[in-house]
Amino acid sequence: xxxxxxxxxxxxVIARYPVKRSAIVPLLLFGQDEIGYISDELVEEIAxxxxxxxxxxxxxxxxxxxxxxxxxxxxxxxxxxxxxxLLRGGEEILEHCRRRLGIDPKxxxxxxxxxxxxxxxxxACCGAPAMQVNYEFYENLTPEKVxxxxxxxxxRTANGHPR
Amino acid sequence: MGDYESYMKGSPxxxxxxxxxxxxxxxxxxxxxxxxxxxxxxxxxxxxxxxxVISEVKNSGLRGRGGAGFNTGMKWSFVPKDTSKPKYxxxxxxxxxxxxxxxxxxxxxxxxxxxxGIIIAGFAIGAxxxxxxxxxxxxxxxxxxxxxxxxxxxxxxxxRNILNSGFDFELATHTGAGAYECGEETALLNSxxxxxxxPRVKPxxxxxxxxxxxxxxxxxxxxLCNVPAILRMGAEAxxxxxxxKNGGTRLFCLSGHIRRPGVYELPMGFNLKRMIEEVxxxxxxxxxxxxxxxxxxxxxxxxxxxxxxxxxxESVARIGSMLGSGGVIxxxxxxxxxxALLRIEKFYAHESCGWCIPCREGTxxxxxxxxxxxxxxxxxxxxxxxxxxxxxxxxxxxxxLGDAAALPGISFIQKFRHEFEEHxxxxxxxxxxxxxxxx
Ligand SMILES: Cc1cc2nc3c(=O)[nH]c(=O)nc-3n(C[C@H](O)[C@H](O)[C@H](O)COP(=O)(O)O)c2cc1C
Ligand code: FES
Numbered sequence: 001x002x003x004x005x006x007x008x009x010x011x012x013v014i015a016r017y018p019v020k021r022s023a024i025v026p027l028l029l030f031g032q033d034e035i036g037y038i039s040d041e042l043v044e045e046i047a048x049x050x051x052x053x054x055x056x057x058x059x060x061x062x063x064x065x066x067x068x069x070x071x072x073x074x075x076x077x078x079x080x081x082x083x084x085x086l087l088r089g090g091e092e093i094l095e096h097c098r099r100r101l102g103i104d105p106k107x108x109x110x111x112x113x114x115x116x117x118x119x120x121x122x123x124a125c126c127g128a129p130a131m132q133v134n135y136e137f138y139e140n141l142t143p144e145k146v147x148x149x150x151x152x153x154x155x156r157t158a159n160g161h162p163r
Numbered sequence: 164m165g166d167y168e169s170y171m172k173g174s175p176x177x178x179x180x181x182x183x184x185x186x187x188x189x190x191x192x193x194x195x196x197x198x199x200x201x202x203x204x205x206x207x208x209x210x211x212x213x214x215x216v217i218s219e220v221k222n223s224g225l226r227g228r229g230g231a232g233f234n235t236g237m238k239w240s241f242v243p244k245d246t247s248k249p250k251y252x253x254x255x256x257x258x259x260x261x262x263x264x265x266x267x268x269x270x271x272x273x274x275x276x277x278x279x280g281i282i283i284a285g286f287a288i289g290a291x292x293x294x295x296x297x298x299x300x301x302x303x304x305x306x307x308x309x310x311x312x313x314x315x316x317x318x319x320x321x322x323r324n325i326l327n328s329g330f331d332f333e334l335a336t337h338t339g340a341g342a343y344e345c346g347e348e349t350a351l352l353n354s355x356x357x358x359x360x361x362p363r364v365k366p367x368x369x370x371x372x373x374x375x376x377x378x379x380x381x382x383x384x385x386x387l388c389n390v391p392a393i394l395r396m397g398a399e400a401x402x403x404x405x406x407x408k409n410g411g412t413r414l415f416c417l418s419g420h421i422r423r424p425g426v427y428e429l430p431m432g433f434n435l436k437r438m439i440e441e442v443x444x445x446x447x448x449x450x451x452x453x454x455x456x457x458x459x460x461x462x463x464x465x466x467x468x469x470x471x472x473x474x475x476x477e478s479v480a481r482i483g484s485m486l487g488s489g490g491v492i493x494x495x496x497x498x499x500x501x502x503a504l505l506r507i508e509k510f511y512a513h514e515s516c517g518w519c520i521p522c523r524e525g526t527x528x529x530x531x532x533x534x535x536x537x538x539x540x541x542x543x544x545x546x547x548x549x550x551x552x553x554x555x556x557x558x559x560x561x562x563x564l565g566d567a568a569a570l571p572g573i574s575f576i577q578k579f580r581h582e583f584e585e586h587x588x589x590x591x592x593x594x595x596x597x598x599x600x601x602x
Contacts, residue, residue, distance in 0.1 A: 016337075019357070019375060021358075022337075022355060023357065025340050025354065026338045028340065029299055029340050033302075050357070052357075060359060063342065063359040063360065063516075064342055065340070065342060066300070066341035067341070081506070083419070083460050083492055083506055083507055084262050086502075087498065087503075088420075120261070120513060120514065121259055121262070121460075121510075123258050123264045123266075123267050123298070123300065123301065124264055124267075125264045125424075125490065126264050126418050126424040126426055127264075127424070128419075135302040
């Protein structure tokens with residue numbers, strides 16, 4: 001079931017467009033933000049609201065790289081290795097995360113806490129090497145900074161920060 | 164939000180027109196905006212009328228900051244005046260060209276400047292609805308912009324009968340969800356219609372047939388941010404900041420091997436060599452410069468010997484590259500050009516939407532060939548094969564993503580062929596060897 005807040009947000013977003021299906025991608029992203037991934041129920045709900053068939057929603061999902069149909073880790077480390085980051089050690093940061101978390105890109109730790117992704121330019125090229133953890137930007141990274149961050153996220157979770 | 168402030172370092176050589184509010188306390192609030200000339204240009208636009216606004220922007224020499232550099236006022240003038248269809252203004256905030264990170268601070272630090280620019284553009288072309296299409300990764304900017312838009316509605320700068328002008332205008336944000344191709348204006352329009360971001364056949368151009376089949380202008384964030392300043396200072400004064408055909412200033416993003424990476428607002432036509440040395444502080448570690456990509460990863464690379472060039476559209480085109488999106492990527496002498504090109508082609512292979520076969524197949528070929536080559540499994544024919552593949556993409560696709568993949572390929576191989584030959588001779592990457600030898 002979607003929360004009341006999300007339903008209200010859906011109504012508000014759909015009202016922005018003369019054609020309802022324009023809202024599909026924003027609704028998918030906002031729904032994913034709340035649920036953690038795009039469930040069948042969410043697909044059905046969005047299709048119903050924007051008056052298209054579910055398959056049309058699924059067609060969009062498979063096009064956009066940020067949308068996923070399976071749950072991922074609570075913290076998704078998205079490391080940029082594109083050109084500006086490459087020149088300042090982006091690959092080393094990715095490798096460091098891989099070793100530190102014991103998972104390959106697209107993988108999730110067994111406790112469900114961390115996922116790792118190699119991503120394209122994040123628009124943080126002047127703060128390279130950069131990554132995003134969920135939507136939060138972390139720039140001018142070093143392996144030590146990454147270690148501190150991972151530790152901090154572990155502590156935050158242990159202290160019962162909501163999932 | 165990260166710590167991008169850390170790279171808004173500033174330089175005495177900057178000319179701050181559209182970044183003048185950066186660093187002010189509460190720079191995103193409408194009160195601070197109003198105290199610093201905010202929404203004055205809009206009032207002026209209403210006095211001037213649409214036709215005069217368009218000719219003022221035309222005369223300012225403002226050229227699109229999204230990549231292609233088309234004269235903005237001219238583009239606005241292509242919107243048909245005698246149509247009963249609604250018209251739209253769409254702000255392209257998809258910013259995903261590798262090396263480019265200037266729209267982000269513009270939206271984060273001064274959202275009202277962008278909003279005012281969009282309202283003026285809407286008024287000029289007769290649109291009553293605008294959208295800001297923001298890449299999904301910039302999620303936090305949606306909140307900043309939504310808040311600013313709500314403030315503008317609250318004070319009567321959006322909505323019905325703005326400033327008693329009789330002009331009605333609605334504005335909303337829209338989020339993408341990860342796709343470089345959606346920065347291409349026709350793919351963006353499909354995406355905004357709730358479809359996959361595939362490009363459309365041009366012509367017709369969006370100015371005539373755009374969003375929902377209606378006349379639409381798509382402009383980059385930075386382009387629209389310049390509009391209020393143009394109306395406030397006048398076309399002539401604005402034009403004089405730059406060169407005769409390139410009005411105003413531009414945000415340049417210095418990244419890669421540079422001592423002070425950052426986003427700097429500099430006059431159009433600023434010399435690239437000076438930009439690297441005097442604004443960016445030169446290449447760190449006492450190393451020599453090897454190459455520069457002057458306008459984001461889609462632009463042909465320049466060798467160190469070519470960088471004494473004015474950064475305006477014509478001058479950079481004259482030496483065979485492009486000003487592009489303002490992403491200046493600097494590479495030192497220890498950079499492996501095969502590896503750099505490989506990473507660039509890996510990006511285009513990943514981002515090709517698959518609609519046009521030369522791009523879909525060609526980018527994958529380039530990526531695989533370069534990967535094998537860099538790993539030591541190259542053959543003597545490989546550089547020529549890669550050139551051949553690149554030339555077979557160039558100009559053969561619906562949207563310029565194909566060219567964006569082909570042009571770096573051609574320039575890297577033609578200008579740095581000796582590095583490819585060194586790889587062949589060694590059967591390995593000479594730069595990785597050197598790195599190992601040092602440590
Ligand atoms: C593959 C591709 C990606 C693009 N990405 C962007 C982008 O992220 N932002 C942008 O403003 N323009 C981008 N463009 C250029 C747009 O198609 C369009 O020219 C631009 O938004 C027009 O605005 P302007 O005239 O203000 O520059 C891209 C073009 C291509 C071919
Ligand atoms: S290249 Fe990594 S953020 Fe742009």
